[in-house]
Amino acid sequence: MEIALAVPPDAVFIVLTTITLLAAILALQAKELIYGAIALGISFIGIAGLFILLDAPYLAMLQIAIYVGAVVVLILFTIMLVRREVGEEVVERGERGEGAAGLWIAGLLAVSIAGLAALAGPNLASTPPAGVLSVSELGPVLVTDYPVPLVILALLLSAALLGALMLAKVER
Amino acid sequence: MVALVSYIIVSAALLGIGIYGLSVKRNAIRILFAVEIIVNAANINFAAFTRYLNPPNVSGQVIVFYSIAASAMEAAVGLALILVAFRVNSSIDVRKMDKLKG
Amino acid sequence: MQYYPYVLMFVVFDVVGMFLFAWGISFRAIPAADSLMVLLFLILLGAPLGFALRLALRRENW
């Protein structure tokens, strides 16, 4: 006998969204930089969950492996190298006013985009069309349809690797 | 089912959080966090729109692939820059990075 | 600090690995000429890998 684990996608969506947004805010506001990095990782995991809801499981795994597995490690490592700064989030005079201004700009932008989207809402699809995106479709599209970006990506990766190494190298 | 609009609203909220961090924070690593959050907001949109196309198409997912790769590289170079700035200035406060010569 | 370059290389090759997996699942469905593109991708990455290893293995750089 089989028990269907039927959780409504709406509930999953709401939970994931809450986690993602709260963790993103925490990433910017946590006192310790390390907590910020962990919150950033949690936020990325929430976004990976959104990708799973959007039928892109490979993308979700990519997100976890690259962001949580690699970028967060690099960030933690850098934080530990510049350790003297850890714990002292610079709060000086004037930050208050700037904070309010930044909040205004960001809020205005977000509200306007969301408002536009909500206005256009009736014209947008409310249910995803039928049809499944399978993992094995990704490879042919990646290689056959977009071969030039692949080569450019190789150049980008090499440039980033060499650039970062030459930057971090000690000058003598 | 979840409507496309809700994904756009989530992504707009993430973008707002990112812009706020970008404009207010002084710690260089926090600014990097903000940039990553903005990139992720864009990625959600790509994945959502490509799913709601009729018929669904994987091209949007491929764009997210490249976007994730590019932002990982951006984090690598950005953190190397932060290391250099720390070595030169012994601080990662962006307001103090006002020397034109190391 | 001595091992910082390896962490950088990890980030780069993480990305490469994920791309290779996406190609590897369905490479039977991909024409051979297009698979050459992936080989080109790998070969293009070989040169900076060698250079990065040379930089990383020199103790006085770090």
Next chain:
Amino acid sequence: MVNVPTTPADILPFIISIITSHTFITLVIFPGMIHLMLASAFLTWYERKLLARIQLRIGPLYAGGPGGILQPVADGVKLIFKEVIIPYKADRTLFTWIPLVLIFLGTLPFAVIPFGMNWVIANLDVGLVFVFATTSVFPSMIIIFAWASNSKYPFIGGLRSLFQQVAYEIPMWISALSVVMLAGSLNLVDIVKAQSKIWFIIPAFLSFIVFFICIMAELERLPFDLPEAEPELVAGWYTEASGAIFMALFLALYLKLYMMSTLTTVLFLGGWWGPSFLPQPVWTIIKTMAVATAIIIPRAIYPRIRVDMLIKIGWTRLLIIALANVFITLLVINSGVLSAWGL
């Protein structure tokens, strides 16, 4: 689908139907929780006993059962009742939560690892990448734990562990790529099904070697156990852990050992395939135990290598071999040698 009970008389049949359902059994009993706890407890005893026998000692003896097999239970009881000492100025939240997260991460991959044709919890299409994504979260958790204990030896051990896992993760993935190319799928069930005629250890022998060395390094086993080098670093990144926290970390490490052995079995040793006089899960477990033995034995034999040598080997040798192996696999598949086995 089960109807939710409305009258009190229906509750007992409802509970029985839940307990006997396939989902519940796979989730809780067989590839799930109870089996994992038993297996990792068994592995702690097995490792001690095996090492003792190799070194001509007797090993655990008095805890009851044949050969002291109840030793893990005694250890567990002892560790739970010991005082948990959290170092002064350590980060209490992270210090207590990270071990739980590590156990969770150790159990998560078993959701997609098949023990038999139907003995799998979730038949994901991206199973292999799921396993890799979960294992790639380990290093950051370890470095955070090492940082949270706010002490020098754990921090050095944590950094070493980070470099080591980071250096060996990439060759591991890329050597597993040749299996994916042979099977044409990331679904672990499909990968095992593709091995019904020939185990992948034969066409992909080179990648098996690379993969095996890499999992030894990922698991921090000798000769790669630098993160917990006793003469130098007391006990590595978990030096400060005590009592229940130590038990949780230990459990997570053994779960990881079990997970990696199972993964090797599934990817290279044909998973559940074997003569049919034994049921499928038994074959998986037998092969897994063989792999675990092969991972444990070097601990009694080999000395440990230096940290710079370790990282150099990982990046200059194994990565190059793994990349070259992709080309070799490509040639082997295109040459059609394997068509006799339906690959």
